[in-house]
Amino acid sequence: MNSDSSKRNAVDVAIIGAGPAGAVAAALLRRAGRSVLVLERQHFPRFSIGESLLPQSMAYLEEAGMLQAVVEAGFQYKNGAYFVYRDQHSSFDFRDKHSPGWGTTYQVERAVFDDVLIRGAAAQGADVRFGHTVRAVQTGAAPRLDVVDEAGHAYQVDARFVLDASGFGRVLPRLLNLESPTRMPTRAAIFSHVRDGLTLDASDRNKICIATHPERRDVWFWMIPLAGGRSSVGCVAEASFLDVPDEAREATLRALIRQEPTLNRLIGDAPFLMPVNRIGGYAANVERLHGPGYALLGNAGEFLDPVFSSGVTIALRSAHLAAHTLNRQLDGATVDWSADYDVPLRKGIDTFRAFVERWYTGELQDIIYYPDPTPSIRRMICAVLAGYAWDESNPYVADPVRRLNALHEVCKPH
Structure with a gap:
């Protein structure tokens, strides 16, 4: 990896963004012998x-030649998700699912995970800047x-095709x-x-916890145990509900955690290890995921909602579909x-959307907590959750x- 702008500036494929979609696309294209330049701001x-992560992601990491590096990075093992709402609990083991394929994956610190992936792409010959x-x-x-x-040095890159994997930066949607x-x-x-301090019997570290606020079913929390005795914790709600001054974010998140009985018991007083951050307005969409000479990957094209952790899986699926389509075109x-990229990618996105929309109406929550499934x-x-x-x-x-x-007609409370 380098930052030398005098390097080759005529390539088969230019990729904007070095996150998971860009890294996996770069690796898949390099494995097919393409020259690839990745530009990351x-x-x-x-x-x-x-x-x-979701288990479906593992197949794409394996295909890109990155699975061993991810396995050896020491991330927290993950085999499912559990949901809590007041005194209701529902646990899903992703190994016990309808679809064949991976049933386990990892919960990752993205700084490390993304670095592992882009270094893997560079090791396979991608020029990463x-x-x-x-x-x-x-x-x-x-x-x-x-x-x-x-340094302010401007230059041009000529490519046979451009992939936008810029995530929430959404470079091509903005420029075009x-x-x-x-x-x-x-x-x-x-x-x-x-710093969670969770004991082995306190909580299942191998699963993400998704907790619904006891008074507002449209407000939910995540707790993601990570390696090294720390957890990621957050609260998602309509933007106005979390519209507080920057200096009040820490107190707001602490108060919300204490309002949810399970999280309050597990991490109510655990010290925050970094400033409380806010992200808003992340849902995004475009009319088409491709155009003349370019395609949009992952969040650069569409992002739904974080509730089912679908973002990285959609990103890697888009990289897989785009790389295979593009390799055939370049041949x-x-x-x-x-037909080969946009429609099949949106099929899965629409599946996730149906689940997300019904999560917020409460219908999917009725299904998840139904006592006799x-x-x-x-x-x-x-x-689908996997x-x-x-x-x-x-x-x-x-x-x-x-x-x-x-299904909700069967599972809804009467």
Whole structure:
């Protein structure tokens, strides 16, 4: 990895952003023999939110040649999720699911995880440049990027194709005016890390905890145990609910944690290990995930909500689909980016969206806490929670809206 702007500036593929989508796409393209340049405006390692992976992600890391490095990094093992609401509890073991494939994964500090991935891409021959910002783009048959490094040196990159993996930076949607309204309400999150001091019998460190506020079912918390005796903890709500001055964030998060009985018992007084951060307005959408000479990966195209930790899985799925589509195009085949990339990627996104929307109405919560679930249906729900949102052998993927609505009629309180 380097920051020398005199390096080769004509490449097969230019990738904007060195996060998980960019790193995995770069590795997959390098494994097919493409020349790849990754442009990242920040320096790694750097903090990022989105710390609980889903098992579906593991297949993409394996395909990109990164699985061993991730396994050896010492992250917290994860095998499921458990939900709490007042005195109700419901636990899902991702190994007991409808879909074949990985049933375990990790809960990660993203600064380390993202650094492991992009170093893996660089080790496979990707040219990675940190501190380089894309200022303008020309799309079409001969894409060109205008780039500036931290020293103010400007240069151009000619590529056969551009992938935007810039995450919440959303570089191409901003530069090309691709944004479209999202159907998701404006929500925000406040969060930090704590020294949790959890004993083995206090909580299942191998699962993410998702807790609903006892008085407001549209307000929820995450607790993600990480390696080294710390946990990520946060609260998500409509933005106005968390609209407090910066100096009041710590007291606000502490008060909210104490209002939820399970979190109060586990980490109510645990010291915060970093300032309480806020992220808001993260839901995003575009009309199309591709255009002449470019495609959008992961959060650069669409982000729903953090409740089911789907962000990294969607990002890696997008990298996988885009790399395979692009490799066929660069080999001279005629590809249909809508049919080969946009439509199949959105299938899984729409599955997650159906689950997210029903989480906030409370319908999915009724399903999750239903006391007498049918085992086969529970395994189908578990498969989606584990990230298998593209497996259309699962009725809750093939037709999620109708199936969830019908299931709620059975599970709703009477």
